[in-house]
Amino acid sequence: MRIIRQSNYDGMSQKTASIIAAQLITKPDSVLGLATGSSPIGTYEYLVKWHKAGCLDFAQTKSVNLDEYKGLAPDHDQSYSFFMRKNLFNHVNIKNENIHIPDGNAPNEDSECLRYDRVIEAVGGIDLLLLGIGHNGHIGFNEPSCVFMRDTHCVALSDSTIEANARLFPREEDVPRFAYTMGMRPIMQAKKIVIIAWGEGKAEIIQKAFRGHITPKVPASILQLHPHVTLVGDTAALEKIDW
Numbered sequence: 001m002r003i004i005r006q007s008n009y010d011g012m013s014q015k016t017a018s019i020i021a022a023q024l025i026t027k028p029d030s031v032l033g034l035a036t037g038s039s040p041i042g043t044y045e046y047l048v049k050w051h052k053a054g055c056l057d058f059a060q061t062k063s064v065n066l067d068e069y070k071g072l073a074p075d076h077d078q079s080y081s082f083f084m085r086k087n088l089f090n091h092v093n094i095k096n097e098n099i100h101i102p103d104g105n106a107p108n109e110d111s112e113c114l115r116y117d118r119v120i121e122a123v124g125g126i127d128l129l130l131l132g133i134g135h136n137g138h139i140g141f142n143e144p145s146c147v148f149m150r151d152t153h154c155v156a157l158s159d160s161t162i163e164a165n166a167r168l169f170p171r172e173e174d175v176p177r178f179a180y181t182m183g184m185r186p187i188m189q190a191k192k193i194v195i196i197a198w199g200e201g202k203a204e205i206i207q208k209a210f211r212g213h214i215t216p217k218v219p220a221s222i223l224q225l226h227p228h229v230t231l232v233g234d235t236a237a238l239e240k241i242d243w
């Protein structure tokens with residue numbers, strides 16, 4: 001694993017955006033796996049800025065997002081679909097038909113999971129996957145569990161995830177309790193992975209995930225088995241990891 005330490009959030013964002021830009025410049029038809037949350041917002045800002053400056057073209061790019069809340073329609077302002085449009089897709093020239101996100105409003109859970117796995121397969125898997133990490137070590141919404149889940153599944157969010165995400169909802173009871181998430185198979189089959197973390201709140205889990213045991217109780221620990229992972233973090237998040 002490669003570790004890139006930057007002094008602050010902006011440095012982390014710029015470095016991460018540069019890695020994604022290099023991917024798109026060298027392979028314009030790349031499939032990007034994308035995350036939401038506070039960690040990638042700055043990265044998306046740089047990508048938008050460079051696109052607007054004429055340096056980055058998304059015309060052939062495809063995207064598959066990691067996850068979506070179950071029960072939220074794409075136009076709900078807390079849905080991940082809304083987040084992606086607001087922070088990235090509305091500002092670059094990615095084609096609508098090339099954007100893929102689990103459908104939080106799908107009438108049938110099992111069919112939606114199968115559909116999303118087929119979508120990931122149909123685009124040929126992920127070239128570059130951008131991940132954040134939860135305080136409990138989740139990636140996507142692969143929550144701590146007794147097994148690594150292989151395929152797209154609908155997950156009951158852990159109390160700590162609900163608590164962490166409550167900051168974005170008017171009340172904690174408004175946070176959806178379930179979400180669809182990509183499974184570990186397409187994550188581990190991604191050709192390259194960039195995982196980003198910022199702030200002292202992530203320092204302990206970063207140490208555990210990358211220097212502790214590989215266990216589904218710390219889902220991100222599976223990344224220790226991936227041959228091409230780059231961890232980009234600010235000083236605070238990387239404070240506890242030896243390197």
Ligand code: F6R
Binds near residue numbers: 038066080131135
């Ligand atoms: C969201 C996702 C999650 C987040 C994680 C960290 O699409 O995949 O795993 O990356 O919860 O969230 P932030 O960046 O808000 O700390």
